[in-house]
Amino acid sequence: MFKLELMTIALVKELRPIVQRIAREDRSLADQMRRSASSIALNTSESAYAKGANRKALLHVAAGSANETRAALRVAAAWGYVGEDDVKHVDDRIDHVLAVLWKLTH
Secondary structure: OHHHHHHHHHHHHHHHHHHHHHHHHOHHHHHHHHHHHHHHHHHHHHHOOOOHHHHHHHHHHHHHHHHHHHHHHHHHHHHOOOOHHHHHHHHHHHHHHHHHHHHHHO
16 A cells, blocks of 8 residues: 555645646636645545445545546646646556556455
């Protein structure tokens, strides 16, 4: 679980400058993205000490937050707040996090 926590923190660090750029154009979208990205890290970390169905539920919430973060990133690109290169690079990292979460829940 520790490796997953490090992956999610790395994702947040990577998103930070992107979210800051988005905030200049759309504070609401940036705030939602900030909250959903934080939720990925917080729920995966919390799941490390949970058991059974509660652990699985926390990991599912983290996966949902990862999808929300990805959607916010794509919306920001669609509005022209960030470039497609930003989306592609971070999207790959989100895919990796989601793959690990999927393995842990199935």
